[in-house]
Amino acid sequence: MSVYIILFRGVGGATQLPVAKLREALTAAGFENVATYINSGNAVVKSALGHEKVVETIAGICRRTFKFDKAIYAITLAEWTKLIASNPFKNATEPGNLLHAAWLAEKPKAADVKALEDLADNGDRFAVVGKIAYLHTPNGFSKSKLSEKFDKKIGVPNTARNWNTVLKLEELAEKAK
Structure with missing residues (x-):
């Protein structure tokens, strides 16, 4: 089971x-x-x-x-459990609504990851670990250019949850x- x-x-x-x-x-x-x-x-x-x-x-x-x-x-x-342990932004888990983990259907292309990394500004951080994308948006998810463009630019089907929901x-x- x-x-x-x-x-x-x-x-x-x-x-x-x-x-x-x-x-x-x-x-x-x-x-x-x-x-x-x-x-x-x-x-x-x-x-x-x-x-x-x-x-x-x-x-x-x-x-x-x-x-x-x-x-x-x-x-x-x-x-x-591995998704939680692999979080590259361990200092960004509070408050939990500013850190998101996105489960990716497959590993994205390096060029797509780079394009998203280039959108990170105003303190935003982005990393892909295996088939998980982590987005830290310290000024708010809804105010982030990175989060706004993430779904289309990552290039693979995905679904994201904030850290409160992850835990x-x-x-x-x-x-x-």
């Missing part, structure tokens, strides 16, 4: 996944220790299924039940073991 942190891309605004119904649907599908965190596309499940089958099963539930057909990422607790998902995943 593995614990997976499930990240749904593009939840918020007009696109919603009702968390109570999502928990019910995931539990009914056989996932164990299901938990959700805030209404922005985060869940934790425990399953004997492999990674691809977890994503496939959850994607099917979301399409059928919620008409949600966007990217879904399933990250093991071990991978999530809360780790806590929920630990409880799900």
Whole structure:
């Protein structure tokens, strides 16, 4: 049995996944220790299924039940723990809304990383470690040119969470073991 942190891309605004119904649907599908965190596309499940089958099963539930057909990422607790440990900006975790970790579907091209590094100004910092991009925006995520351009310029599908959410998902995943 593995614990997976499930990240749904593009939840918020007009696109919603009702968390109570999502928990019910995931539990009914056989996932164990299901938990959700805030209404922005985060869940934790425990399953004997492999990674691809977890994503496939959850994607099917979301399409059928919620008409949600966007990217879904399933990250093991071990991978999530590594994401936290690999944070190159350890002195930037407070407040947690100014540091973001983006799970990347694949490693981005060096030129795309360089283009984003060049956008970092006003104290912004950016680094890619493996398939994780870390963005520290000390003046606020919404005020950062780096964060504004990140999604299009990184060149690979991704979904980001602020550090508060990263730590809360780790806590929920630990409880799900």
